[in-house]
Amino acid sequence: MRKGERLFQLLNILRSRRGVVTSQEIAEQLRVSQRTVYRDIQALSLSNVPIESEAGVGYRLRPGFNLPPLMFEEDELEALMLGVKMVQGWSDVQLGDAANRAFDKIKAILPDPLHTRHHQQNGWLIVPDFHRSHVSRFSDDLRAAIKGKRQIEITYQSLEDKQSRRELWPLGLVFWGRVWTLVAWCQLRQDYRVFRIDRIQQLSQQEVKFQTSKTLSLPHYIAMQESKDEGYADSTAQCKSSGSKD
Template identity: 55%
Template structure:
């Protein structure tokens, strides 16, 4: 762990305690020596962090002290960067723009812009977007209809090539690691159905809105799947793409 990250963790430990915390406790938590912690505490105090206490008794942070609004460790930034790359590779345009806007705000308040750029494009991290294509074609509209609980009609092509038209209540989107699927309540079948986004040929909105129901939502659908798996049975999921 770099010294800068260690100092940040020490401040977080001090903030999380209402009473004093000993140097030994901090050292054990960060897996370093007590001598290192004493040096770090001294460095923090010299930099203006209001730490009260003394060796052998313990330390605490003044209640009035607050951290800047955004402070991330290197690993946290990389995790956020991975999430952003996944959004850019697999999500719709609206979500991509939101992710980019959020990262611009983060970048603006980071103290070391060059350090951020190094983290932004690590040589060992890549999320290919060549499969995005049709998967993102309807995702923005679907997100909107899910939020509004608006009924839609889709033209859909099954795996066997058969075409069908379905009126559905869109409930949520699931990404399975290869493709996005829409979980919906099919009005014709009167049950849950899943539709692959890359097989949706067209979509139209109806001026019909549905209410949220405890027995008809994405969480309920997932609970049904988990329940079937818990019974050591292969879940017989109604999938339009299977």
């Protein structure tokens, strides 16, 4: 756990108690040593957090202390809400639920007037998710393979209904507004290839791991597309229409 996150959790422990809390209790909750707790208490005190201590008893926050809430302008809140709804409507269930939980945390600290206004008006902003299960198919497995740098094998059906099996190094996911695409290094072609997720019929992760480099990565692929004479827009249109450059 990073120090900043640990300090935030320590502060929450102190805020949640009406009385004192011992260093041992804090250490057990944070799964650190008491010595670390002492250092963290000192760091918070030096940051002007009013922590009171009673020798041999424990610590507590001075009564009346509250962290200032994060303040959002109304249009900032609407921008965040739009982002959440886009994730919910156009990505998989796992990411959609995570976006919703994150926004719940934001709403929990809003001042009452802004919270009430948002609750009364949030129905006007809608991102339909009619095709969510279709366009985000296999995205959970693909994200896991990309993060773990694991080779995958897919059965792919082109728009011409031709099926092929490919062993790929998955590099990244790109959303074009209607479809998600996978940018990958194709072992068969020994080159970059782009596949529409909704055209993948089967997918399996393999034990083989790969490494990216300056000349084999998603940024490198994007840079190559941008440098082509026909321009990046032509590449985008090709990805949408064919899903693969074969």
